[in-house]
Amino acid sequence: xxxxxxxxxxxxxxxxxxxxxxxxxxxxxxxxxxxxxxxxxxxxxxxxxxxxxxxxxxxxxxxxxxxxxxxxxxxxxxxxxxxxxxxxxxxxxxxxxxxxxxxxxxxxxxxxxxxxxxxxxxxxxxxxxxxxxxxxxxxxxxxxxxxxxxxxxxxxxxxxxxxxxxxxxxxxxxxxxxxxxxxxxxxxxxxxxxxxxxxxxxxxxxxxxxxxxxxxxxxxxxxxxxxxxxxxxxxxxxxxxxxxxxxxxxxxxxxxxxxxxxxxxx
Amino acid sequence: xxxxxxxxxxxxxxxxxxxxxxxxxxxxxxxxxxxxxxxxxxxxxxxxxxxxxxxxxxxxxxxxxxxxxxxxxxxxxxxxxxxxxxxxxxxxxxxxxxxxxxxxxxxxxxxxxxxxxxxxxxxxxxxxxxxxxxxxxxxxxxxxxxxxxxxxxxxxxxxxxxxxxxxxxxxxxxxxxxxxxxxxxxxxxxxxxxxxxxxxxxxxxxxxxxxxxxxxxxxxxxxxxxxxxxxxxxxxxxxxxxxxxxxxxxxxxxxxxxxxxxxxxxxx
Numbered sequence: 001x002x003x004x005x006x007x008x009x010x011x012x013x014x015x016x017x018x019x020x021x022x023x024x025x026x027x028x029x030x031x032x033x034x035x036x037x038x039x040x041x042x043x044x045x046x047x048x049x050x051x052x053x054x055x056x057x058x059x060x061x062x063x064x065x066x067x068x069x070x071x072x073x074x075x076x077x078x079x080x081x082x083x084x085x086x087x088x089x090x091x092x093x094x095x096x097x098x099x100x101x102x103x104x105x106x107x108x109x110x111x112x113x114x115x116x117x118x119x120x121x122x123x124x125x126x127x128x129x130x131x132x133x134x135x136x137x138x139x140x141x142x143x144x145x146x147x148x149x150x151x152x153x154x155x156x157x158x159x160x161x162x163x164x165x166x167x168x169x170x171x172x173x174x175x176x177x178x179x180x181x182x183x184x185x186x187x188x189x190x191x192x193x194x195x196x197x198x199x200x201x202x203x204x205x206x207x208x209x210x211x212x213x214x215x216x217x218x219x220x221x222x223x224x225x226x227x228x229x230x231x232x233x234x235x236x237x238x239x240x241x242x243x244x245x246x247x248x249x250x251x252x253x254x255x256x257x258x259x260x261x262x263x264x265x266x
Numbered sequence: 267x268x269x270x271x272x273x274x275x276x277x278x279x280x281x282x283x284x285x286x287x288x289x290x291x292x293x294x295x296x297x298x299x300x301x302x303x304x305x306x307x308x309x310x311x312x313x314x315x316x317x318x319x320x321x322x323x324x325x326x327x328x329x330x331x332x333x334x335x336x337x338x339x340x341x342x343x344x345x346x347x348x349x350x351x352x353x354x355x356x357x358x359x360x361x362x363x364x365x366x367x368x369x370x371x372x373x374x375x376x377x378x379x380x381x382x383x384x385x386x387x388x389x390x391x392x393x394x395x396x397x398x399x400x401x402x403x404x405x406x407x408x409x410x411x412x413x414x415x416x417x418x419x420x421x422x423x424x425x426x427x428x429x430x431x432x433x434x435x436x437x438x439x440x441x442x443x444x445x446x447x448x449x450x451x452x453x454x455x456x457x458x459x460x461x462x463x464x465x466x467x468x469x470x471x472x473x474x475x476x477x478x479x480x481x482x483x484x485x486x487x488x489x490x491x492x493x494x495x496x497x498x499x500x501x502x503x504x505x506x507x508x509x510x511x512x513x514x515x516x517x518x519x520x521x522x523x524x525x526x527x528x529x530x531x532x533x534x
Contacts, residue, residue: 057427058424058427061426061427061428061429062426062427065426100429155461157419157420157422157423158416158417158419158420158423159419159420159423159424160423173459173461175419175459176416176419176459177416177419177420193459
C-alpha cells in the first residue's frame with residue numbers, strides 16, 4: 001500500500017455548475033510594474049447593494065490580511081472600480097484599509113462619472129474611461145491564460161470561498177465549510193478539510209496537494225471524490241490527481257516517480 | 267484603557283449569556299468597574315441570569331430615543347455595586363438598533379467602566395453585527411460539538427474581516443469522562459480547527475442550571491463549584507494573570523491506578 005490508495009466512489013459524471021471560474025466576482029490584487037492594482041467586481045457581476053458592498057469589503061480585508069507579509073510599505077495602489085458606483089465614504093473605507101497595511105491609494109480608474117467625482121473630491125488622481133477596457137473583458141475570454149498564482153497566508157474558515165483563475169497556494173488550514181476554486185492547481189501547506197476544486201475551467205491535469213488530506217470533497221475539472229469514511233491512522237503529504245478511474249490520492253513522496261508515467265499517459 | 271469585549275458564538279444555546287453573566291460578576295469581584303450590555307433585542311436573557319429582571323425601568327431603546335439618560339437605564343447590581351447591566355428591549359426586534367447607535371452607546375460607557383462586555387445574540391445577521399460593531403476584542407464560546415465549532419469558525423472569520431484581532435476561545439460544557447471515552451471532541455480537537463488562543467474550559471455542571479433559574483451567577487455561590495472556579499480563572503486571565511488550567515480528569519484515582527502511576531514515574 002504505497003501508492004494509489006483509492007478514494008471510494010469517484011463520481012466521474014459531474015458537470016460543474018459554471019464552466020468558467022468567475023474570478024471577477026471577487027476582489028483581486030494584481031502587481032503591475034511599480035504599483036499594485038486593486039480590481040473590484042463590475043456591477044454586472046455583483047449588483048450594487050448594501051449587502052454586496054459588505055461582501056466586497058470583507059473579501060478585500062481577507063486578501064489584505066492574508067498577504068500582508070508581501071506588501072511593500074508605501075506601495076502605490078491603483079483602484080480599478082470599473083462601472084461600480086462608489087461614494088466618498090466607501091472610497092475612504094478602502095483607503096483606510098489599505099493604509100492599515102501601509103499601502104497608499106493614489107489613483108482611481110473608473111467608468112462612472114459619480115465615482116470619478118467622488119474620487120476627485122477626495123483628492124485622488126482619477127482616470128475616467130469611456131467604456132470597459134480590456135482588463136475585465138479579456139480575462140473572461142475562453143482561452144485566457146492562467147492568472148498569476150494567488151498566495152494566501154490565512155485559515156480558510158467556514159463560509160469563506162476563494163475563487164481564482166490560476167493556481168492557489170494556501171499557507172494555513174482549509175476548515176470544513178471553506179471552499180477553494182481554482183483554474184490551476186491547489187497547494188495547501190496545512191490541513192485540507194474543506195472543499196477544493198482544481199482545474200475548474202476543465203483542465204483535468206490539475207492537482208490538489210495538501211500536507212494533511214482530510215477533505216470534505218475533492219473536485220478536479222469534471223471529477224468529484226469524497227474522502228474515505230474512516231480516517232487513516234497517520235497523515236502524510238498527499239497529491240490528488242485524475243486517472244481514467246476518477247480521482248486518486250498518492251503520497252507526495254511517491255508522486256514524482258508516478259508523475260512521469262502519469263503525465264506521458266495522458 | 268477600558269476594554270470592550272463581545273461574547274459571541276454563532277450557534278445558539280452554547281452559553282454566551284451564562285458566560286457573560288458569570289464573567290461580568292467575576293471581573294467585578296476583582297474590583298473592576300464592569301458594564302454588561304445585552305445586545306439580544308427581542309430575546310433578552312441576561313437580566314434573568316443576573317436576577318435583575320424586576321429592576322429594569324428603561325432599556326437601551328429609550329436611551330437611543332433620548333427618552334432617558336444612559337445612567338437611568340443602567341441597572342446597578344445590589345450584590346456587587348461595581349457591576350451594571352444595560353438591558354435590551356424585549357418588545358422590539360434587532361432592526362430597532364443600528365451598528366452606529368451601538369458604537370455610540372458603548373463609547374459613552376467606556377468613560378466610566380473598565381470593562382464593557384457585550385452579550386451577542388445567536389446568528390450572524392443584524393443583531394450580531396450590532397453586537398460586534400463597538401467591540402475591540404472577542405470571546406468565542408463554543409461547546410465541543412461539531413455544529414457549534416463549525417458556526418464558531420464562521421464567526422471567527424467574520425470577526426477577523428471586521429478587524430477584531432484579539433479573539434479568545436472558551437470551550438463550554440465539556441464532559442471529561444466522555445472525552446476520555448472518545449465520545450466527545452477534546453479541547454485540542456476544537457483548538458485545532460479554530461486556531462485561536464484558549465482562555466478557558468468550563469466543565470458541564472448541573473449547578474449552572476440551578477444558578478440560572480435562581481438568577482444568581484455561579485461565581486457568587488458560597489461553596490465554589492468547578493464551573494464557578496473556571497469562570498473566575500477566565501476573569502483573571504483577561505486581567506493578564508497566568509492561571510493554570512483546571513485539571514478536568516473525570517474518574518477519581520483508585521488505589522490501582524495510583525500504584526501504576528507511581529511505578530511509571532519511578533521507571534522513568
